Amino acid sequence: MVTTSEGGARPALVEGTAEVGARVRELRERCGLSLSELARRASVGKATLSGLESGTRNPTLDTLHAVAAALDLPLTALLGPPPGAVHGAAVEMRLLRVFDDGPVTYELYRMRIPAGLAQRSPAHHAGVTEHATVFAGVLETGPVDAPRRAGPGEHVEWAADVPHRYAALDGADVHASLLIRYPRP
Structure with missing residues (x-):
């Protein structure tokens, strides 16, 4: 639960x-x-x-x-300059790298979600996508109305310009990378 x-x-x-x-x-x-x-x-x-x-x-x-x-x-x-850890209600993230690629900016994070916790995140601006690769645990993530699951070695991506969620299922912490793709308006 x-x-x-x-x-x-x-x-x-x-x-x-x-x-x-x-x-x-x-x-x-x-x-x-x-x-x-x-x-x-x-x-x-x-x-x-x-x-x-x-x-x-x-x-x-x-x-x-x-x-x-x-x-x-x-x-x-x-x-600004790379921060230390940033925490949400359940998600702990550490920025690893920012890539500016012309009309798109990418942020790469190391992400951890403690077992049994979930978090709802607000929508990003239009066109933003998120890409999570799971290393340990079972992650439920994606749009609030249509989340998907991914286990170790699996990848999931979704349009993040709608409210979305992250949850650690099956009694284990989730360890994953999170790549956020921001197109410039």
Whole structure:
């Protein structure tokens, strides 16, 4: 049985929260958006976004993904230099590499999901896809309404411009790589 953490708000362990906030403010202003408009587009509270920008709030992974999607940017545009581990409600990720390939940016992560946990993630901007290769455990992932399973040595990919989920099934931690492909708008 999966213990769900999909509604949880576990803080992201992002080093340099003030720097992340400053980058969010700079990117928001570059796009000509008010704080209220970005909060609306990202479906996050204005107070949450204000705290993020001022560096007084340690953002969740879901909040960072929502803000990045609202700005039509990859997550790493908000994080700057390679961060340490970033945690969602269940997913722990460590950025390994960013590849800029003309009209597309790729982010490669090492991902771990503790046994029995699940997480729902917000939609990315249009055209974003995710690709997971499982090394250990059984991963259930993909769109919330049509998730798929993958075990060791298997690969699964999905359109990530819809809400999607990650879950570790069968009583074992999932260890996988996650490649996120962001086309430039």
